[in-house]
Amino acid sequence: MTTATKHISFNEALPALFGAQFSANGWFAGREAALQQFLALGGIPTVKVEDWKYTNVVPFFKNDIQITLPEVPEVTAAQLEAAATLIPDAHRLVLVNGVLQQHLSQLPPAAQVTVSRLSEAGTQPAVELYFNQSPKINEHHFAQLNSALFNDGLFIEVKAKAIVEQPIQVIHLYAAGQSRLFNPRHLVVVNEGASVQIVESAAGLGLTDTVVINSVTESIVAERAQLSQYQLQTGGNQLRFINQNLVEQKGKSLYNNYTFTLTDSDFVRNNLNISLDEERTETHMYGFYIAAGTQVIDNHTSVDHRMPHCESNELYRGVLLDKATGVFNGKIYVHEDAQKTNAFQQNNNLVISPEATLFTKPQLEIFADDVKCSHGCTIGQVSEDALFYLRARGIGEAEARNLLVKAFAFDITAKVTIPAVRKHVEQIASQYLNA
Amino acid sequence: MLDIKNLHAAVEGNAILKGINLTVKPGEVHAIMGPNGSGKSSLASVLAGRESYEVTDGSVDFLGKDLLDMSPEVRAREGLFLAFQYPVEIPGVSNINFLKTAVNEIRAYHGEPPMQAKAFLDMLKSKQKLMEFDANLMNRSLNEGFSGGEKKRNDIFQMAMLEPKLAIMDETDSGLDIDALRIVSAGVNKLRSKDNAFVIITHYQRLLEYIVPDFVHVLYNGRIVKSGTKELALELEEKGYDWLKEDIRLEEPVQ
Ligand SMILES: Nc1ncnc2c1ncn2[C@@H]1O[C@H](COP(=O)(O)OP(=O)(O)OP(=O)(O)O)[C@@H](O)[C@H]1O
Ligand SMILES: [Mg+2]
Secondary structure, eight states: HHHHHHHHHHHHHHHHHHIIITTTTSSTHHHHHHHHHHHHHHHSOOTTTTGGTOOOGGGOOOOTOBBBBOOOOOHHHHHHHHOOOOOOOEEEEEETTEEOOOGOOBBBOTTTTEEEEEEEEEEEETHHHTOOOOTGGGGGGHHHHHHHOOOOOOEEEEOOOOOOOOOOOEEEOOOOOEEEEEEEEEEEEEOTTTEEEEEEEEEEOOOOOOOOEEEEEEEEEEEEEEEEEEEEOOOOOOOOEEEEEEEOTTTTTTTEEEEOOOOSSSSSEEEEEEEEOOOSSSSEEEEEEEEEETEEEEEEEEEOSSSOOOOEEEEEEEEOOOTEEEEEEEEEEEEETTTTOOOEEEEEEEETTTOOOEEEEEEEOOOOOOOOOOEEEEOOOOOOOHHHHHHHTOOOHHHHHHHHHHHHHHHHHHTTOOOHHHHHHHHHHHHHOOO | OOOEEEEEETTTTTTEEEEEEEEOOOOOOEEEEOOOSSSSSHHHHHTOOTEEEEEEEEEETTTTTTTTGHHHHHHHTTTTTOOOOSSOEEEEEEEHHHHHHHHHHHHHTTTTOOOHHHHHHHHHHHHHHTTOOOOOGGOOOETTTTOHHHHHHHHHHHHHHOOOOOEEESSSSTTOOHHHHHHHHHHHHHHOOOEEEEEEEOHHHHHOOOOOOOEEEEEEETEEEEEEEEHHHHHHHHHHHHHHHHHHHHHHOOO
């Protein structure tokens, strides 16, 4: 029961630390309430909490994990280039330990997009309107922990009708001398009729110990606006991710999410929660993960269809190797008023190794009667017929399998609309699959 | 080239091939006909090495080697080609990459270096011309969304690219339009030489007017029950299979 003791000590140690450093940090007045809510929810969730049943995070929060305010070391352009793949023809925002670095960034035109440190955005009207307002944010343990402890992050607001042609690449760099917890916090607001693509990735800078990144992003897609968010989880081996993205869509908006988890990190948990607040929205969610070694990769998504005539479409695929564990949980709620909903969900997995484990759970709750919903999940091997076809043409079995696994992946990467991103992701996927 | 002796094979415990004997020499074209379910595709699958078939008896010699001892890829590299009755769709694998991989793996097996990009493209173009194969299909995923006839033509195009010693064509004609049938047949005739051989599985005499066989065999209930020359195909076209079935019933003890 040693882990239980440690778990209690993290939760128990928290209030004192919070009082000393965080309670009066910055403009956000809700920290104390968030801390209390986190503790009321039971603190760090154990596997007894339904949503954390398959992923035990308790061991990551040992009492030596630092939760003090992070320092922000000086980072050079050379260090940035060594740590991250820069996308050509893109605006670029670089953060070190959650803090925006002007000297490494190339901001989008101010006439189209407001970009600032979240810690300096307290008086922005959009922050007052939307910050920490996402539906159900109170139910999420780690979102509450983040609200209590966040130090900084990004505030991005795209002005009404602004069409931002080039993608905005956001690179999060993390540096720490010992095991620690980071709580970056971001707010993205895309106003009426505006359009933007945001490509995020994270990497460690010379980490010698594991760090946990408990990131929360709230994203608002206003009427007729379009937002595409890419999570390229391709970085480093000392990073553990707990990501939460809470998205709200207004009438006739379009939201695309791409989550690629192709990483050396031993633990990734993504929570994508999308709330369709008004009519005639369109949503696409694409995910692809490769889990190898003893990695745990866990994707939880939820879509709340609250209003009529909304369409959501979700396709997640995974490849499981070695002794890895994959989790997919896709919730779709169709509320009583959400007539004429179209909601589709697919989760396909190739479990290559007999020692790998996969948990997949579609959860559809439908309270309206005039809806089209479908879901499917598969756990399997590559198709024997396809394998035979390739071998019958002289292609060796190992190579044929490799081709088929790549084909399975590239079906998803083909949905990526930014060519440089697609190429980058396919390269990394190939590397992992060839290894 | 190919010597099949007393071949027996089963799927999931059901005997399908029940003693096939067939010899194919270089330069020959053999046609195999026979009613639905008689075992024609099964014979092709066993020769190509599909693992769901269990060979329970008999032997197959291919160019002096034991064919049944080889993996499907080695059979292909040794020069065996199967044009499938139902070519599979493989989304995400591009036609052209697939072909390049296949060509180069076969070359590597024979100790040859990978083909240069230019040489490969030249070969691609000349075979496209030979088979009048739509170049636009090359850049798509392997057979994905291809029409029935396009899939068949893609298989035959692959055959032209891989230049096998023995090609087994399983109902290549079904699904081809009248022009395509003529084009594919002309292509096959151009590929014919004294060194290679073809086994053509078909239901219709029409294909055999274009690709004239040296021998015609009738497969029925897992056995070759009659062999003849191209005239046999004409006779079958006229009379169907019932007269043969009658003959066999007379020959076989009642069970
Ligand atoms: N997996 C299987 N399990 C049981 N029976 C099978 C299996 N696969 C094939 N068969 C049977 O083997 C027999 C021969 O099938 P095959 O496909 O070889 O016939 P065919 O001569 O090619 O017919 P067609 O002219 O219709 O293409 C059929 O009766 C078929 O149902
Ligand atoms: Mg058949």
